[in-house]
Amino acid sequence: MNAIWLPEVIVLAGAIGTLAFGLAARRSKAMSDLAMTLALITVVVALLPTVGLIGTVEEGFAGAFRIDGLTLAFHLLILIGTGLVLLIARDGRSDGVPPQYLAEYAALLLFAALGGMLIAAAADLLLLFLGLELLSISSYVLVGLKKTHLGSTEAAMKYVLTGATATAVFAFGMSYAIGLTGTTDVYQIGQTMADAGFMARYGRLLFVAFFFLIVGAFYKLASVPFYMWAPDVYQGAPTAVTAFLATVSKASGMALVVRLFLGSFAWVAWEAQPNVIKNFWSESTPYIAALSALSMIVGNVLALKARDVKRMFAYSSVAHAGYLIIPLAAVNPMMIDQIVFYLLAYLLANVGIFAVIDQVGRDRGSYDLSAFSGLYHRAPLVAWALLLFFLSLAGIPLTMGFFGKLNILLGAVWGGHFVLAGLLVVTSVISYVYYFAVLKQVFMRPGTTERPLAFSFGTATVIALAVLGTLLGSLFPGEVMRTMQQAFDAVQMFGIYQGRL
């Protein structure tokens, strides 16, 4: 038996160690910096066994904990995202977070990442819920870490209240699913539902359970209907935490939705009337497609009005959640690969942009669009990097984001969803308007100062890594996709179905 739990245990030990370190080293600035470094080392060390586990398909803890291609792909996304966020957080010390809380800052980021990893690895509703709560509660505290900042406190309060509502919705759906099927195992729920006559009798109630579960899980994705928290929370939180919410938290939410949807529900087929076979997948598609379409439209249209860059990225993240949901509505064999590839492209570009936002925001004391004016003259290299990130997010041809969107588009067409495919293109074009509004400030508007903007080591490293990753994905999209498909074989996810699909 492999040590399939090793990545999680390392992150847990690192989080506890960081916390204990912060306790031992009270108020000493150098020691607090060391706590952040310790957290970074933890993430890097946890990456090693995760990579080592590639190709493993194994269940542990009585089937509650499952390592397969899906789990490992999301583990890597979460760990890479957390590592980059920690690098930003390490340099963003003056971003309003009191220095005596730096150890907690690092430890909470690790705990939140651990929650995300548990979600990705869970094949049991209870463990899924546990991971979701660990991620949520850590995030609430992280958002409110700027203790003396009014906006941060407001954001934390709103996040807690809306988050609690979403959790309640999720738990309600869970109670129906568990009550009807009599099991908490994600795959076992699907098996029970596939029993002859089960869906004919309890189909309606199970659809209720499904929609409560999915809607509750969509909260983490910040998609319609639970998107209203995003602008305020993104704006109020420390910038590194905003980056975390936009990338790692979203990836975890996606892992939750994919595992629940594909594990329990999607593949179930039943005989509704004699000789009429229905399946859950096609029955639920219209609703998921509607949520996806609404997310794309709402996110992109609201972003047009945003003047605050962090708010703009909150709306942009709602729109991207909409793109990410398309594969769930448009059934096709490559859907998981499409989601993971797009998440990777989105994560790299977003973390890079937030690193720049953090540095510029701290320099100018404002996150308004005008804070970026003249950035090209102050830091030309960073401005070019920013151009690459924005092009990738907007989906301009021959960038990583473009290939991600192209894959999703092809999947949507393959599944017969021409409306979704059309909306993806149209809303992407709308998104050019606000993305280029930032670029216009960077390249074409004179700033109030020409003073060169120095980027600190951590932020510069994040930008460099993000540029490297985005370039790699832009120049060799086919190779990246193929490597992903080989390493994280999505079919493993379906191994359980044994031809019942």
Add this chain to the structure above:
Amino acid sequence: MPEVYVNSLLFIAVFVVVALGLPIVAFGLSRLLRPHHFYREKGETYESGTEPFGTSWVRFKVKYYMFALLFVLFDVETLFLYPWAVVFDRLGLFAVIEMFVFLFLLALGLLYAWRKKVLEWN
């Protein structure tokens, strides 16, 4: 089992009707029966017989919440320790180690609270 589950929804429906009906009937009846004689003191906040003073928007000491949280820490600990102790004989060494890992994590929480001066009341 699922049949019972659907039936139990009926109980919930009955419960909702009773929960809504009871206050409506109680307040409605008392409104019809009681004499109407209002003066200012009647509209004031009930403070167990003493006269209310100040506004209701006062700040509570955050320490109350801290203590409540710490209480939950020990509460959960007991909750898990009891069933563990009951079947202790049959579980063997592994359960002992597992429980000590659990206790270690909880003890860390307590240590954290201690060092952050949550236990001092001033």
